Amino acid sequence: MSFLGSLRQKTPFFDKIAESFTPAISRDEKFKYEYRLPAEENIIDDTNADISFVGAYSKIMAMSRSKTEINQKSPVSYVYSGRLYLTPHFLVFRDAFDQYSCVLVMNLSTIKRVERSPSESHSFALNITLYSGSKISIQFIGLRYRSEQFSHQLKLNLKNNIETAKNLPQFLSTCYSEFIITKNILHQKDLIPPRAGLGQQFKYPGRAELDKEKAKLRLWFEYFKENGQNMAIVKNHMFQKLIRVGLPNRIRGEIWELCSGSIYLRHANSGEYQKILRDNEGKTSQAIDEIEKDLKRSLPEYRAYQSEEGIGRLRNVLTAYSWKNPDVGYCQAMNIVVAGLLIFMTEEQAFWCLTKLCDIYVPGYYSKTMYGTLLDQKVFEAFVEDRLPILWKHIVQNDIQLSVISLPWFLSLFFTSMPLEYAFRIMDIFFLNGAKTLFQVALAVLKVNADDLSSAEEDGTFIAVLKNYFQTLGDSAYPESDDTNRRQITKFQELLVTAFKEFSIISEGMIIQERNKHQKGILQNIETFVKRTQMRQMPKTFNLTDEDLSNIYDIYYQSIETHKISMGTGSSSMSFDVFIQLLSKFCDWCKPSESDENPAFRKQKTDFLKKLFRKWDSNHLGELTLNDVVTGIDNLKSTDLLQLINYFFSLYDTDNDGELHREEVLQVSEGLLFLTEPWKTGRYIDLLTKQSIEDDIAEKLAREKFNEENTTDEIDLPSDVQVDEEKCKIEQSERYLKAASSFLQRSFEYAKSFELAEEIDLINFSDDELDGEAKKKKFNTLKANVALDPTRPKLLDLATFRMIILADETYELFFASTWGSSIHTDQPIENVMKNRPLRSMFDGIIADGRRVAEQVRRRVDSVTTRGSITSVESAGAHTINSGSVLTSSYGSSKEDRFDDLDDFSHEHQEEHEDLLGSSWVEMEMENEGPNSPDRHNLKTVPTRDLDSQGDLIEFEA
Known part of the structure; x- marks a missing residue:
């Protein structure tokens, strides 16, 4: 045996070694890929068996039908040993010798009869008759019960496949192999050839006499007679040899279907292509617009694409695929490939073949980012460096961009690089052997032209050499x-010999191994490029930095798990459920908490987030884009107090009339309860609580420093100061509850009333339930409640809403800083999910002791001046007890704020009382304890209101 022959036999072994370095895939996935089966197929059972196949019109079958002499020697069918597999819709056999001598992929719909073979031995065998009359004998090897188990499962699958089998005759009428058998063997008259590709009408590229078209078609006719056809054909070494020498144009489309497995998809999904076109007729999309631009640029040298017939077919296939696979839609060069397929295939055949191409043969080539093509350019460069080192060194030294030159070869499958008749020969082998064909041919192109390319020192010359070579492929080598x-050997024949002899070592395993090596880097480069591009296209923001935008981008696409940026798959828009997940990653008020177990709170949360979602949905499509989210967050991060209040008001003002009705006011109150829940429950602290804690710490330290002998020394804060966390939580919770109650009361107190056109009984009382007195009593009770009085409708306008918010210190602080600071867009994606525990906040207050130290110094100085520790204690008690009420200027001390109180006269006080009502001061004092010092000294209780510019001011009561 020759060395090359020995090496060829060992090739499967080397493939297995290469596969051992690649990521493991499941047995079913590998099985489906190897035999090009539909995605829903899986191995149900498998067993060892001997199999023999006798074609319906083979010599063996013909002799068995004729009366031959007893002594005449008759042909004997071959028996192959191998493995038999059963899937829901297929029976697959492969021989054990080299896995190429006998491969049978048979659709169960083609089986007409299954019989148990009579045998005197204990062996178990089946005889299968196909629709065409072909015979298959299966001799099971192994335990009998396993053979019977396999046969029983086959029986069940055949029963489940009955409905599909009924459509088989109609499907076979579209196969040209069936037509030539029927015409030349059965001699049926008036047969109409099945509809084929555009070549049937506009002629096929090339010259039929030079390509020996009739001789090739005769060879395939003889092969079909011996080995079956279409859905039940045996593939052997002759099958592969006939493909390598070139397919006849009339059956090229069907053989492409058979090799790619798209014929199985077309059979299983009969009518789906036409249904997609009908269901989407008249619809428009971005993909369709792009398709229209490229239709007349698709193989314009072929006459069919200069007519409306060819353009119409191409438009239908590309449009149907864009609707079937919206993740891909339409991509560059897809029109070129489909145009090539349509020369030999019908629209439906080309549609399903394109599906197989995108999913199996060249995954990622035709995607929004073309990541598959970019990845394979890296793989190709690695092969050139390894197999053509001298040429690669020349390419590197002269900075020639090889990937730019070879990219069109892979993307268009050589259709735009060489004359079509030669590109179709490459496609014949491509559908048989897979993607490795592209690498082998590309390497052979460089190898054959290596001498001329070595003298090219720039990209232009490099491209010119290759372009001239492709245009002269029909010339003598x-x-x-x-x-x-x-x-007589042409350059194209030389190219094929070089590709499939010298570079036959390039295998699927090697390609996968190289892809895995470069995949991570390619995907990262694509993600970086896409991110940079989208960042430039983001809307202008006023409150978000570039770092914020970068973090929002990362969090946004991390939340949409179905969208793969680098692969361009999945929708990049965000649904409402994903929107909630997004906010929960960086908004304190949207993070999961124990309150989520409360149905009322869950409703408040859902209602508010739906309003926010609708507000951000600029296109009113029920989905958010990245730009929508960026704009929405930018509004929430606004540092303009009044602007943020106005924005919150607009969430509930759905009709944009600047007024809120009774139900909308109640919804606003529930929205505020939801937003402030983290602070109401004490999970986080706001600025008022922080200042209260600082004051409390400073007061304790001031007492200690005053009792020391030397009060002028530098003040050192201890690191072990204890903070009463529970007390802080309770005080803060009470303050937020009080704010919510005050908001609702003031909203209906200051809301304006309007008269109904006629008195309407808004509450229906049934006479069967209540008598007259009961009705009157219940109605009077409802009237007594301002919020529920049906005879006095209320409207809350924006100005009044702002006044009520600003009149409450807690809500004013919430809109001024708390809400914005609770949205952590400045944190990287790896840290944004981490909650900050309350203990760490307290530790942070103590650690940053400069502010506390300053307060301690001022208190010590104040106490020293007064000369009485009693006054210190009194001042301290007053500050601690009333601190949460007195604070309105967040950056200054209380002593500084009281200095301004003398500037306001009694007249100003009356004006403010007229505006807010004298009852407000009284209401503030109702919650104070009976022994509170402020209870006995009302002059120290400040009241707040708005001046003409909307800022808070203070005056003495």
Whole structure:
């Protein structure tokens, strides 16, 4: 045996070694990929068996039908040993010798009869008759019960496949192999050839006499007679040899279907292509607009695409696929490939073949980011460096961009690089052997032209050499040879020999291994490029930094798990459920908490987030884009107090009339309860609580420093100061509850009333339930409640809403800083999910002791001046007890704020009392304890209101 022959036999072993370095895939996935089966297929059972196949029109079958002499020697069918597999819709056999001598992929719909073979031995065998009359004998090897188990499962699958089998005759009428058998063997008259590709009408590229079209078609006719056809064909070494020498144009489309497995998809999904076109007729999309631009640029040299017939077919296939696979839609060069398929295929055949191409043969080539093509360019460069080191060194030294040159070869499958008749020969082998064909041919192109390319020192010359080579593929490769046979060898034949002999070592395993090596880097580069591009296209923001935008981008796409940025798959828009997940990652008020177990709170949360979602949905499509989210967050992060209040008001003002009705006011109150829940429950602290804690710490330290002998020394804060966390939580919770209650009361107190056109009984009382007195009593009770009085409708306008919010210190602080600071867009994505515990906040207050130290110094100085520790204690008690009420200027001390009180006269006080009502001061004092010092000294209780500019001011009561 020759060395090459020995090496060829060992090739499967080397493939297995290469596969051992690649990520493991499941047995079913590998099985489906190897035999190009539909995605829903899986191995139900498998067993060892011997199999023999006798074609319906083979010589063996013909002799068995004729009356031959007893002594005449008749042909004997071959028996192959191998493995038999059963899936829901297929029976698959492969031989154990080299896995190429006998491969049978048979659709169960083609089985007409299954019989148990009579045998005197204990062996178990089945005889299967196909629709065409072909016979298959299966001799099971192994335990009998396993054979019977396999047969029983086959029986069940055949029963489940009955409905699909009924459609088989109609499907076979579209296969050209069935037509030539019926016409030339059965001699049926008036047969109409099945509809084929555009070549049937506009002629096929090339010259039929030079390509020996009739001779090739005759060879395939003989092969079909012996080995079956279409859905039940045996593939052997002759099958592969016939493909390598070139397919006849009339059956090229069907063989492409058979090799790619798209014929199985077309059979299983009969009518789906036409249904997609009908259901989406008249619809428009971005993909359709792009398709229209490229239709007339699709193989314009072929006459069919200069007519409306060819353009119409191409439009239908590309449009149907864009609706079937919206993740891909339409991508560059897809029109070129489909145009090539349609020359030999019908629209439906090309549609399903394109599906197989995108999913199996060249995954990622036709995607929004073309990541598959970019990845394979890296793989190709790695092969050139390894197999053509001298040429690669020249390419690197002259900075020639090889990937730019080879990219069109892979993307268009050589359709735009060489004359079509030669590109179709490459496609014949491509559908048989897979993607490795592209690498082998591309390497052979460089190898054959290596001498000329080595003299090219720039990209332009490099491209010119290759372009000239492709245009002369039909010329003699050895025009000056004295050998006549050698002179007849064309450059294309030389290319094929070089590709599939010298580079036959390039295998699927090697390609996968190289793809895995470069995949991470390619995907990261694509993600970086896409992010940079989208960042430039983001809307202008006023409150978000570039770092914020970068973090929002990362969090946004991390939340949409179905969207793969680098692969361009999945919708990049965000649904409401994903929107909630997004906010929960960086908004304190949206993070999961124990309150979520409360149905009332869950309703408040859902209602508010739905309003926010609708507000951000600029296109009113029920989905958010990245720009929608960026704009929405930018509004929430606004540092303009009044602007943020106005924005919150607009969430509930759905009709944009600047007024809220009774139900909308109640919804506003519930929204505020939801937003402030983290602070109401004490999970976080706001600025008022922080200042109260600082004051409390400073007061304790001031007492200690005053009792020391030397009060002028530098004040050192201890690191072990204890804070009463529970007390802080309770005080803060009470303050937020009080704010919510005050908001609702003031809203209906200051809301304006309007008269109904006529008195309407808004509450229906049934006479059967209540008598007259009961009705009157219940109605009077409802009237007594301002919020529920049906005869006095209320409207809350924006100005009044702002006044009520600003009149409450807690809500004013919430809109001024608390809400914005609770949205952590400045944190990287890896840290944004981490909650900050309350204990760490307290520790942070103590650790940053400069402010506390300053307060301690001022208190010590104040106490020293007064000369009485009693006054210190009194001042301290007053500050601690009333601190949460007195604070309105967040950056200054209380002593500084009281200095301004003398500037306001009694007249100003009356004006403010007229505006807010004298009852407010009384209401503030109702919650104070009976022994509170402020209870006995009302002059120290400040009241707040708005001046003409809307800022808070203070005056003495």
